[in-house]
Amino acid sequence: MFIESVIVSGPELADAAVFFEKGANVVQGGSNTGKSYIVQCIKFALGATKPPKTIKESRGYTTVKVKFVHDDGRFFTIVRELTASSKPNFYDEESKVQTLGVKHNPRNMSSVSNQFLNRLGLNGKLLLKGTTSLSNASFTLRDFEKVFLMDETRIVADYSPLGTGQNNEGPKEKSILKLLLTGMDDAGVKQAKKELASKGALKHRFNAVEEIIKQLYPGNDTAECLELQKLSSFADQVALRLKQAEDELQGAFHSSEDLFTQKANQIAELEVVEGKIAEDKVLLSRFDMLGQKYESDRQRLQGIEQAAGLLDDSDSVLCPTCGNHFDSESCTTDVDDIKKGVSFELDRISKNIHELAEAQGSLTAAIESNSTSAESTKTSIAVLEKLITSELQSSVLAVSDLKELASCLKHDHSVLNRLVTDKAKLKEELKRLGVLLLEEQNTYTPESFEESAKPLVKEIQDILQRWSFPNYSPVEFDFGARDITIGGSARGNFGKGYRAIASSAFALGLMNLLKLSGRHPGFVVLDSPLTTYKEGDPEPEEGDEEVAADVIYAFYQDIADNFKDSQVIVFENKEPDMALIPHMNYQHFTKSKKIGRYGFFPLRG
Structure with missing residues (x-):
């Protein structure tokens, strides 16, 4: 060129x-x-x-x-x-x-x-x-x-x-x-530069991992492993005891089977009686309403009866139907007939009221009898529950306590195991980084x-x-x-x-x-x-x-x-x-x- x-x-x-x-x-x-x-x-x-x-x-x-x-x-x-x-x-x-x-x-x-x-x-x-x-x-x-x-x-x-x-x-x-x-x-200097930077990054990471172990995992490795073994052994013992307690509770349930049957029968009877009481109370409420109607009708008829007597005694009062005097030939209304009708109706209503009172008394007696029976059944059920509780309480409590203890042990074991595992991983990483740092760097000449x-x-x-x-x-x-x-x-x-x-x-x-x-x-x-x-x-x-x-x-x-x-x-x-x-x-x-x-x-x- x-x-x-x-x-x-x-x-x-x-x-x-x-x-x-x-x-x-x-x-x-x-x-x-x-x-x-x-x-x-x-x-x-x-x-x-x-x-x-x-x-x-x-x-x-x-x-x-x-x-x-x-x-x-x-x-x-x-x-x-x-x-x-x-x-x-x-x-x-x-x-x-x-x-x-x-x-x-x-x-x-x-x-x-x-x-x-x-x-x-x-x-x-x-x-x-x-x-x-x-x-x-x-x-x-x-x-x-x-x-x-x-x-x-x-x-x-x-x-x-x-x-x-x-x-x-x-x-x-x-x-x-x-x-x-x-x-x-x-061109080789570029790779050597990368390796140099990599060494610096390795050193920085080594120091960071070392500081994490120091700050977050300060415990003794041997003591932590021993504690983990103890927790595992204790958890196994508790699991065995829990199995025994659950078997004992199952046996207690079988031995109390008759009491459970009696309690179930008593509860069924109580439900029937309480149902009858509820039905009778509803019927009694309806009888009360009917009695109130009969009483209203009787008071109305009594008023009519009194009014008819007043009409019969007064010559100046005109017939409310035709407007003539009651004794006039043109008035067809017969006061005696009104009195007889009212008297008949009053007798009939009085009879109904009497019969209704008898029915109400019978219902009230039935309700009281059934209520007494219900209370007696409730007492029997309470007695049965007490008997059942006395039979099962200790076994249920033992199972509950052992389950709670097993749960706590599992949590503690999981936490300690994670700590030991994480610490071991960090120490393994620290060891690996240490080996890499000790390796001779390929310097560029x-x-x-x-x-x-x-x-x-x-x-x-x-x-x-x-x-x-x-x-x-x-x-x-x-x-x-x-x-x-x-x-x-x-x-x-x-x-x-x-x-x-x-x-x-x-x-x-x-x-x-x-x-x-x-x-x-x-x-x-x-x-x-x-x-x-x-x-x-x-x-x-x-x-x-x-x-x-x-x-x-x-x-x-x-x-x-x-x-x-x-x-x-x-x-x-x-x-x-x-x-x-x-x-x-x-x-x-x-x-x-x-x-x-x-x-x-x-x-x-």
């Missing part, structure tokens, strides 16, 4: 564009010609959160487009608005567009990072961040970008080319290098890759030798610093100029080694690898010695001769030798309005 073009466009503005080829590409020019802006555009297209720094020439430009071409001719283009909140649009060779995020997501392909790393077989890889905490992180394009896209800040940095200089990045930087060199990530680093330092040493780097041998890798040493000196101890040269060698040597396995995009971007200070800047600080001229010549010659199957893009102030320019894709930003190309952005009229 290589970068074919970087184009920045804006409405009604001529495009700012730069085009690259495979092999050596050099964009040379002075400060403020837009070289670093191009590097920032590439980074932004690859998902950086900050857009390129605004400069005077970039005003009005709104979009960056970077085209990447595979070795087989396939290509893709990333287009992104030049704002911090924008999302990249990903176009394939068929112009199908997909909007991507800038944040790496290991679970899908929705970001530039996923798309880019997937083409290299590096998506979904896991890095080790902390050896003690076993923390981990996904390998992202931001992690990889550090070693193939070196801006002017990183290229002179005195910390590891794999990181950002943070003190806690050691494990992650080693994990990145191991992944790149071997293709193996640290990253695999050594020191042997895999030897080809890398060989590549770097060969490059430095071709560049005439002073005291280039031996090149070694310091795993503690995650950086190379050159001739026994740490890269970070060199001045800025030689630090930049060594960083460049590291990036190019890594590309040479990884492109064979397909784990590298195949291009490296170097911003100001040869510049120790810029024209017009203050004098360099101590240790910032300018790179020797022969190293500069050798550097340009080497990237022109030995990286034809890859792509090296160099942005530099220092101009290559005229004899080397025909062997590279060379673009010169003159910073002159009259000669050549002024800079990355076209001059505006």
